[in-house]
Amino acid sequence: MNPSFPPAPVVERAAEPTESNIRELVYGFYDRVRADPLLGPVFEATLAGRWDDHLPKMCTFWGSLVLGAKQYRGNVQQAHQPLEGVEPQHFSRWLYLFLDTVESRYEPAAAVRFMEPALRIAQSLQLSRFGWDYKIPAEQEALLERVAPKRRPRDDEPHDGHAGVVSRRPPGEPFPTRIIGKAKDD
Template sequence: MLARFDIAPDQIDRVVAVFYAAIRRHEVLGPVFARHVTDWPEHEEKIARFWRKAILYEPVYDGNPMRVHMAAGDVRPEHFAQWLALFDETLRRTLPPEPAAGWSALAHRIGRGLRMGVEDLRSPQPGPPVLR
């Protein structure tokens, strides 16, 4: 299976490292992550495996990001826009334009799904879901 876009595993590792260095300095997101991440190198390796699976289709990640974000309890829907803005900035600074754009589109698609899950958890609608 071909990768979603042209990128090497070491580039994924670099983006993840640069991004999480920025997260730790971020005034809103930094404290949220600090409450949940106790081992930054381990977290970064896990997230790099997530992206290698999502982009390169390597079978190296087995987790459930939706469950993790929903279980955290302090992840808010508005955090995703800030996370994506910081991630896009990291991609633009770290990668050539084409892989940066491809990865950004994928991150935004994943982010929309996670944000919707968190929104649903925060404001459940009464009754059964409307499926049409």
């Protein structure tokens, strides 16, 4: 997927997330979503007349995730299940727009604090929506590889002889680590 959307507006990049710049991020991002020809109609169909309630909730959500504010009291999976017509390309587009908006507003170390959870949440939502056998699209896997910090193998881990850790995940397992509760043999 080659995203074809205008780049995020140039703003001074923050070194650390704050409640104030998270609000600016959320409102700026959803302005882009509403203007997007793929995402705009899906969001408008669900949130028409309710944007003034939704956006503060998103500020609370991201503040809870990134700042540890622990104020968000919703169920992300449940909130996204009733959305009609949502397909994998909607998730990819949302991620590209979100990551582009985050990168334009935060220094790299601060940006990762938003990006990695966004990718993990998107993967989780897709798996719950499309089934556990669903394969996360390659462009989303590439985004996660770009964002997730590389780590050196421990002495007891298999590795490829270079900088990479050989994945221990079973085929079809989209997460970089085993899902808790899933048997090792599955």
